[in-house]
Amino acid sequence: xxxQYIPCARNDNKGEQITRNYLMxxxxxxxxxxxxxxxxxxNNSTLECDFVLFNQRGIWIIEVKHWGGRIEIDQINWxxxxxxxxxxxxxxxxxxxxxxxxxxxxxGHRNISVMGLVVLSHASAELxxxxxxxxxxxxxxxxxxxxxxxxxxxTGRQFLYRTDNRELGLKEIKGIVNMLxxxxxxxxxxxxxxxxxxxxxxxxxPDKIFHAYQAVHLTIxxxxxxxxxxxxxxxFTTEALDDSxxxxxxxxxxxxKMERHPNIVQMYDYQADRxxxxxxxxxxxxxxxxxxxxxxxxxxxxxxEEQLHILIAILNALSYxxxxxxxHRNLTPAxxxxxxxxxxxxxxxxxxxxxxxxxxxxSITGQPLLLKVNxxxxxxxxxxxxxxxxxxxxxxxGAIWYDMAVRPQPDEDINLSRLQETSLSPDARELLTRLxxxxxxxxxxxxxxxxxxxxxx
Numbered sequence: 001x002x003x004q005y006i007p008c009a010r011n012d013n014k015g016e017q018i019t020r021n022y023l024m025x026x027x028x029x030x031x032x033x034x035x036x037x038x039x040x041x042x043n044n045s046t047l048e049c050d051f052v053l054f055n056q057r058g059i060w061i062i063e064v065k066h067w068g069g070r071i072e073i074d075q076i077n078w079x080x081x082x083x084x085x086x087x088x089x090x091x092x093x094x095x096x097x098x099x100x101x102x103x104x105x106x107x108g109h110r111n112i113s114v115m116g117l118v119v120l121s122h123a124s125a126e127l128x129x130x131x132x133x134x135x136x137x138x139x140x141x142x143x144x145x146x147x148x149x150x151x152x153x154x155t156g157r158q159f160l161y162r163t164d165n166r167e168l169g170l171k172e173i174k175g176i177v178n179m180l181x182x183x184x185x186x187x188x189x190x191x192x193x194x195x196x197x198x199x200x201x202x203x204x205x206p207d208k209i210f211h212a213y214q215a216v217h218l219t220i221x222x223x224x225x226x227x228x229x230x231x232x233x234x235x236f237t238t239e240a241l242d243d244s245x246x247x248x249x250x251x252x253x254x255x256x257k258m259e260r261h262p263n264i265v266q267m268y269d270y271q272a273d274r275x276x277x278x279x280x281x282x283x284x285x286x287x288x289x290x291x292x293x294x295x296x297x298x299x300x301x302x303x304x305e306e307q308l309h310i311l312i313a314i315l316n317a318l319s320y321x322x323x324x325x326x327x328h329r330n331l332t333p334a335x336x337x338x339x340x341x342x343x344x345x346x347x348x349x350x351x352x353x354x355x356x357x358x359x360x361x362x363s364i365t366g367q368p369l370l371l372k373v374n375x376x377x378x379x380x381x382x383x384x385x386x387x388x389x390x391x392x393x394x395x396x397x398g399a400i401w402y403d404m405a406v407r408p409q410p411d412e413d414i415n416l417s418r419l420q421e422t423s424l425s426p427d428a429r430e431l432l433t434r435l436x437x438x439x440x441x442x443x444x445x446x447x448x449x450x451x452x453x454x455x456x457x
Contacts (some may be wrong), residue, residue: 003027009037014238015121016050022146033177047096051285054173058113063093068124081302089118090139113165118143122236154186192227192281193271212240224286231279265347289340292333302404312375313344317449322390329388331396332376375414379438391440398435428457
């Protein structure tokens with residue numbers, strides 16, 4: 001189990017969003033659970049915790065302060081450059097740590113390190129110790145910036161400060177979280193915006209770039225959608241967060257232009273999540289049917305007539321996409337939907353290139369493009385995805401056609417000599433060979449040209 005994030009309440013604070021992104025990125029390969037905006041029970045009230053991290057070393061309550069500029073600190077107060085004075089956040093976070101430690105002891109979980117930390121998420125924050133205030137703050141070792149020292153503290157042994165404290169196993173971590181976080185589902189928390197309600201968890205997409213659900217419209221009977229939830233974006237500064245959110249919204253608007261094409265999965269809407277404005281939902285048409293990958297996995301042969309039907313439909317979709325300067329860049333059989341009514345649709349534009357953003361992707365806008373190498377990837381994409389053009393998508397379509405015709409094993413590379421084993425005509429074999437040429441200049445130059453050739457096969 002890698003680090004799992006569980007939001008417990010709405011999060012609109014930029015400092016908390018940036019800190020969460022940082023922790024989830026740099027602790028991604030550590031086992032544990034991170035609670036966001038958790039309300040710790042305290043008598044008849046609660047103590048709000050920005051984050052509670054559970055990992056092998058113990059439990060960490062993290063208070064985030066997104067203050068910039070000069071900050072004068074002592075044991076009692078923190079004074080900002082604008083003159084605002086606040087009680088030291090170290091006092092409150094240590095109170096929360098002691099309260100949680102008491103709850104755990106009373107529940108039989110003993111000898112666990114529970115530590116409170118303060119994180120300064122603004123890059124310009126400058127600490128000045130004890131200047132004109134009361135006493136010097138001796139607990140500076142519990143104040144961190146978003147840098148490697150924070151990660152070392154959360155993963156090292158320095159805060160297992162008692163010799164009888166012990167490390168936590170995953171089973172105990174899950175048990176503690178289940179005890180602390182109520183599992184009664186609030187009906188409102190299953191809703192996306194005001195119109196849709198989640199009915200089924202479809203799990204994570206490839207490389208966990210999104211979490212997918214089936215949802216149903218609350219007032220339109222039978223209107224189902226595929227809801228994809230993206231944590232947007234990975235940003236560690238205020239400026240990067242704002243910039244990436246603008247890019248994401250722009251990219252969604254670009255995809256929205258394709259929504260009426262009969263061979264493209266329709267996008268209904270995109271909207272911010274009610275629990276945080278750095279998380280977005282993308283609501284897509286629900287296709288009643290299977291993917292081409294499902295069809296291939298089923299083992300039954302795909303006759304040439306069906307191959308051509310699928311290929312022409314996807315060529316229609318690609319021609320439309322390329323005409324709006326959108327490249328798919330991750331075309332595989334899993335992206336092609338075969339509806340029960342016979343319609344073929346192209347979907348899953350998570351790694352698409354949209355106009356004016358050649359380096360970004362829908363799923364990780366503004367970040368370096370990281371595509372999973374597979375036999376559908378054009379050779380030029382493996383060296384520099386930013387140089388991709390329409391011919392890269394056509395290569396992928398050729399590799400998909402190869403799968404339908406040859407039916408290779410999942411881990412088998414493309415071997416053009418195997419085309420002689422198929423029922424493809426010489427003209428079809430020549431076209432497929434051209435599509436799979438390693439040199440983009442030797443391939444057909446656009447989807448319309450391929451379609452014209454196919455119609456003569």
